[in-house]
Amino acid sequence: MKIALTGPLADRNLGDYAMFVNNIYDMGENNQYVIFNYSKGFVAELDNDYFDDYNCEYVEVKLSKSFYRKPKFIERLVKFALKSINFKINPVDIVPTPIEIADSIENIDEIKKQLADVDVLLVSGGGYFNQLWYDWGRKDDLFKIVAPIIVAKMLGKQVVFTANGFGPFDESEKFYSEIFGFLDDTPIAVRDTVMSSTYLKKLGVDNAQLHKLPDDLYLLNDELSRKADNVRHFDKKYIVIEFYYPLSWLKEHFEAVKGFIERINKEHGFHVVYMPFDNNDVSDYLKENIKFDFFHVFQSTGSYLKLEDAVSIIRNAEFVVCNRYHALVISISHKVPVVNVMKPVYDLRYYFNKNYGLLKNALSGTSYDASTILRTDYLEVLEDIGSNLSQLKETYCEFYQSQEFDLNKRTLGEKRKDYFKKYLTK
Template sequence: MKIAICGPLADRNLGDYGMFINNLYEMGNNNDYFVFSYNSSFVNQLKCDYLNDFNISFTDVVLKKKETDRKSLYESIKKARRILLGIECKNKYIPTPFELINRCININDIESELDKCDVLIVSGGGYFNDLWFEWERNDDLFKIIIPILIAAKKNKKIIFTANGYGPFDNSNHFYEIIFKEAQHAIYGCRDNKLSEMYLSSVGVNNAIQLPDDLYIINERLNKYNEVKFSNYIIFEQYGNVENLKNNIEKIKELVIFYKMKNTDFVFLTFDQDYSTIEYLNENIKEDNFHIYEFENGYLKIEEAILLIKNAKLVICNRYHALVLAVTNKVPVLNIMKPVYDLRYYYNKNIGLLDKAFDGLYYNANTFIKGDIEMLIDSILDEKNTDINVQKELYDSKIFAENKIKLTGQRLDFMRKTILGDK
């Protein structure tokens, strides 16, 4: 079978590329793969590290530079004054599929490759939302979308794996247009919380439920069995070194707390967060504090799995650190990071927990904390029962049955929906 793939698979963030590798391993190396990317140097590294036995090729989707609004200073001031007075609305520019495709320099290459393919797979993640539409890297979103638009025009089968969708507060008109073009696609949805509601708001009413693309791990990624540390917790934080600085004394208190328990405190970053690494190295000198170092510029997915599944506790704000902890039955305390507000991570994090513990009562506060200080205080409180409650949930028959059910959903989806096996 000839399979085309697009998605955020060229990001060095473990969650994004890890889902892509896990999906490829599940689909198998007896297919031909063609991948649309936006970072050729990194995907070539992935090919060397993970895909030597796959018949796979990559091409970057290349866009012309964005045109800038060249109004005169006088015109700009007049427009700003009209907006302030309420005479004119500040409308957000909504690019149409026509404009996106016209910006693509190598459109012929994409068309040619899609002609050869039986299906286009849109790899999982959380990138169809306001954040990706509005941030300075939105060209990466457009590079993911362009193969979808072309495949739709060619009446190719389009399948979204387990994605999260929304919020669409400021981008709803954009996604209405995009998803209308791909109205016959199959939309995989990784949560039972908000994604289906957001999809419905932009005209998509045929979502199917799946576990996250990294919740069921292919055995090829469980190949490591020797961990560097014997008794340790994982501490993972990203996105705001100032937040760490404001709480450094509290973090030191936690490191010393675990030192008294003969437990190593291992800082694990999902990408090379140099400013955070440098700051923590300079400010935490306890001999049980370690920073996990990785080679080749990125954290290998199999290393992360090994580290997380053997930890006594995972403290994190990355969604996929939570995913890997829960699927491996490891106690985990997660901080939801605001993206405008908490809906984006509420959808992801609580959505994951709802699927894992479907049919069981659980209090989300057992897993999710409001900030670092609150999280640390909960650990230092000897009366706190969060970890014991989590272990009881993990040991329940229903949790195990849910894992079996979700595994079946994923394998059926991969083998029947994508590969067409009987």
């Protein structure tokens, strides 16, 4: 088959690109792939690291104009002032139609040529159909993801979504109504049974279009798992911490973080590994200011965190404390005790939908308590784990070792396999 792909696969964040890599590995080496992207340099790195044995061609989607208008300072000030008194103004948003987006593609002839003989366009998983990507500086990237979908539909090509999270839409609902109304007969997989389907149905998406699948990274391809087997970074027992609060947060709460690291080693005998999902100033600050020989900041080789490194570090850990959704995904998939601290995006709906959706998929029928896994205050979690690490680990043993957990995983794997067989094989 000739399979085209689009999605947030050009982001150096593991939570975006890794799903795309896992999808291609699951579809196999015998296909021809056309990969639409918005970051030519990074996908070239991915190609070098993961796709030597695959027939992949890369096409950068280019827009002739930007759709994102950064709010002026006075506009942000007024918005903040109104929000402080709980007063909201719905802005007038000029919503581009699918045809306007197609007309804005600078290299549309190249995209049409590439799509002319594809069998299917796969929209790789993630959480990018929402207010955040539409409203913030990711708007142009969102339109570059959507553009090949629109052109493929105009050419009468099959479009298939793997497991995505959808919403919240809020003010962007008008735009997404246009897009998903245009995709009237497209199979759409949702990765949660919390709100994604509800949000889509509110846009008018037919229930028959919707399919429930696991997150694209929950079931790791065997070859990628073997890659992770071949790397081992730490020979001591350790727990992993991960957060992506700004450096200002770390400086404000530095003593609490440092004290937690000391406590974990003194009272529980474990090392602590900080594993960032991207290289950032927080990593540098931690390395410069915490010199314990039982504390480690993982440094990626190259410009991004490799999937096999992340999997190896997490699945060999005694416990994981994280902000990132895919740190939670990898932990649960590999039966590692984990607490996820949800970080607000406007509010907590975006993270709650996908994080709680993962728990429902993976842990249904077990004795889990979602309120102990999903939390909202990182410092409270550090204190709780410092005091109750052994007891918390024991609670995970109960449901990770249950028949229900293994049955859920097999069932999710069968659903994903059947979906791929139906739509992504000849």
